[in-house]
Amino acid sequence: MDAMVKSQLKRISTQIRKDIITAVSSAGSGHPGGSLSVADILTYLYFKEMNIDPQHPKNPDRDRLVLSKGHCTPGLYATLANRGFFPVEDLKTFRQADSYLEGHPNMDKVPGVDMSTGSLGQGISAAVGMALAGKVDRKDYRVFAILGDGELQEGEVWEAAMAAAHYNLDNLTAFVDYNGLQIDGKITDVMNPEPIADKFRSFGWNAIAINGHDFDEIEKAVEQAKSFKGKPTVIVARTVKGKGVSFMENLASWHGSAPKKEQAEQALKELDDYLAGL
Amino acid sequence: MSDKIATRVAYGQALAEIGGNENIIVLDADLSGSTKTDSFKKKYPERHFNMGIAESNMMAVAAGLASCGKTVFASTFAMFAAGRAFDQIRNSIGYPHLNVKIGATHAGITVGEDGASHQAIEDIALMRSIPGMTVVSPADAVSANALVKLAAEMYGPVYLRLGRLDVPVVYDAGTKFEIGKGITLKDGKDVTIIANGFMVHKALEAAEKLEAEGISARVIDIHTIKPIDTELIIKAASETGAIVTCEEHNVVGGLGSAVAEVLVKNRPVPVEMVGVEDKFGKSGKPAHLVEMYGLTAENIIEKTKKVLDRK
Ligand SMILES: Cc1ncc(C[n+]2csc(CCOP(=O)(O)OP(=O)(O)O)c2C)c(N)n1
Numbered sequence: 001m002d003a004m005v006k007s008q009l010k011r012i013s014t015q016i017r018k019d020i021i022t023a024v025s026s027a028g029s030g031h032p033g034g035s036l037s038v039a040d041i042l043t044y045l046y047f048k049e050m051n052i053d054p055q056h057p058k059n060p061d062r063d064r065l066v067l068s069k070g071h072c073t074p075g076l077y078a079t080l081a082n083r084g085f086f087p088v089e090d091l092k093t094f095r096q097a098d099s100y101l102e103g104h105p106n107m108d109k110v111p112g113v114d115m116s117t118g119s120l121g122q123g124i125s126a127a128v129g130m131a132l133a134g135k136v137d138r139k140d141y142r143v144f145a146i147l148g149d150g151e152l153q154e155g156e157v158w159e160a161a162m163a164a165a166h167y168n169l170d171n172l173t174a175f176v177d178y179n180g181l182q183i184d185g186k187i188t189d190v191m192n193p194e195p196i197a198d199k200f201r202s203f204g205w206n207a208i209a210i211n212g213h214d215f216d217e218i219e220k221a222v223e224q225a226k227s228f229k230g231k232p233t234v235i236v237a238r239t240v241k242g243k244g245v246s247f248m249e250n251l252a253s254w255h256g257s258a259p260k261k262e263q264a265e266q267a268l269k270e271l272d273d274y275l276a277g278l
Numbered sequence: 279m280s281d282k283i284a285t286r287v288a289y290g291q292a293l294a295e296i297g298g299n300e301n302i303i304v305l306d307a308d309l310s311g312s313t314k315t316d317s318f319k320k321k322y323p324e325r326h327f328n329m330g331i332a333e334s335n336m337m338a339v340a341a342g343l344a345s346c347g348k349t350v351f352a353s354t355f356a357m358f359a360a361g362r363a364f365d366q367i368r369n370s371i372g373y374p375h376l377n378v379k380i381g382a383t384h385a386g387i388t389v390g391e392d393g394a395s396h397q398a399i400e401d402i403a404l405m406r407s408i409p410g411m412t413v414v415s416p417a418d419a420v421s422a423n424a425l426v427k428l429a430a431e432m433y434g435p436v437y438l439r440l441g442r443l444d445v446p447v448v449y450d451a452g453t454k455f456e457i458g459k460g461i462t463l464k465d466g467k468d469v470t471i472i473a474n475g476f477m478v479h480k481a482l483e484a485a486e487k488l489e490a491e492g493i494s495a496r497v498i499d500i501h502t503i504k505p506i507d508t509e510l511i512i513k514a515a516s517e518t519g520a521i522v523t524c525e526e527h528n529v530v531g532g533l534g535s536a537v538a539e540v541l542v543k544n545r546p547v548p549v550e551m552v553g554v555e556d557k558f559g560k561s562g563k564p565a566h567l568v569e570m571y572g573l574t575a576e577n578i579i580e581k582t583k584k585v586l587d588r589k
Pocket residue numbers: 033034035069071072118119120121147148149150151152177179181182183241255
């Protein structure tokens with residue numbers, strides 16, 4: 001990847017991380033950990049990859065993204081806002097009763113949200129439906145889905161995986177945000193879903209393992225997914241839960257709790273320092 | 279009036295008849311011979327997808343298809359639609375108000391020999407509690423055919439409750455139906471019997487017998503439980519002063535409850551309910567089960583007399 005492009009993407013994902021902190025701390029609740037871990041993937045998809053137009057969020061020919069791990073709205077909303085779908089300022093209204101920024105994605109209220117999610121396991125099925133519609137209509141839009149690694153414990157994920165392979169949905173690319181953590185602790189302690197890539201392969205998918213914070217690797221994997229014919233692709237992206245905020249990294253306790261005011265200030269300062277060094 | 283056809287058969291026929299509409303996609307979960315979506319599949323194989331025995335996935339796949347502009351019919355037994363996939367129907371279809379029609383066949387105890395595990399008697403209660411969901415339970419093949427087509431024409435989620443058993447045809451071919459509008463099948467002044475599904479036929483039978491005893495019973499088919507025809511129900515309560523409801527569903531949360539909700543808020547009159555008395559179904563011949571569970575004209579007559587005593 002071009003160095004200029006890469007540094008631009010880093011700048012954007014850092015801004016998105018800052019906005020995640022702002023949204024969650026204004027709300028006093030929400031899910032920073034998994035939002036921070038998926039921020040680079042969202043940045044790459046929305047700023048480099050996807051065929052989308054913030055002026056026409058419902059264009060039938062657009063690429064689609066389903067955040068199957070729907071609790072990570074801070075990440076999705078911060079990305080959509082920075083991409084121009086709605087004012088960044090509105091992130092401060094996240095989770096408020098008079099705001100359109102629902103705690104979990106709502107496709108009717110939030111511009112740019114392609115599917116309402118929140119009940120884990122369902123988003124990937126909806127993405128399969130979108131990819132199937134693309135095949136029926138012979139359209140060339142692509143569908144992306146983002147799963148949590150804990151979410152893989154839902155049986156429905158594997159029902160969807162079977163269906164995607166059965167119908168040769170090579171227009172579907174799923175990411176697994178492989179941060180190793182869920183609410184009650186390590187995924188391997190709670191209910192081990194590993195080996196993740198092998199499981200998808202045995203379900204008939206093309207599987208690629210990458211570092212989910214490395215834009216070169218994300219780009220390479222997405223390009224490979226696009227050129228791979230006949231099978232859906234899963235990109236198992238190793239990530240750090242809480243990435244970019246030192247005191248949140250690799251801690252399950254930051255899955256679903258908001259930073260206090262001073263903590264948010266410290267997080268923003270760390271991210272600003274990182275931005276300054278770019 | 280002598281023909282007997284299952285409403286699931288009418289569902290399959292209606293799908294095949296409207297299948298020329300390229301926007302329609304039909305999903306099934308390894309039951310297309312039973313749900314009768316195979317009649318659509320024969321004509322339009324490229325728009326019929328078997329999703330395997332994975333009903334939860336099927337419902338959310340239907341949501342994804344609908345989000346891309348498709349009119350989707352997702353079919354399986356009522357038990358595995360409303361029951362197994364409640365969360366998917368609620369969150370992926372109902373909450374975003376997507377254009378998915380749930381073709382739920384084999385509803386109620388008339389499933390017969392398969393027994394309680396396959397006899398959904400809770401599905402209407404579950405489905406009508408979802409905001410924005412339209413819930414339809416046709417009485418016969420004529421109304422089922424028409425209501426399936428009307429469901430396809432309207433935008434939004436619809437739960438279509440269909441039966442396995444061949445049931446008498448009560449409507450003349452060509453009868454006009456409207457989703458949300460009940461139909462008065464017989465006028466009467468002493469009491470109103472409100473029914474849906476195959477119980478409409480039983481209600482007519484009961485009304486005829488009551489007539490012979492000098493009791494004038496009105497019979498209304500409330501094929502749409504949601505949105506319910508409030509006006510027609512209030513009018514019946516005002517004019518006849520007593521109501522009996524009849525359904526092949528648990529008396530908790532179904533048609534009886536929906537009618538009672540209308541009455542208590544608008545025009546309280548005595549109500550008696552005929553339905554499955556809060557117990558599970560069982561194996562047996564449908565005709566035998568119908569007797570065992572009191573889904574009979576005799577029970578309707580008994581409840582009618584009871585409600586008249588309370589007037
Ligand atoms: C069906 C369902 N069950 C439970 C939950 C509650 N829940 C929200 S997030 C979460 C853990 C998710 O962990 P993971 O998929 O690893 O997400 P990430 O680490 O990326 O945040 C749980 C159990 C839910 N939203 N949906």
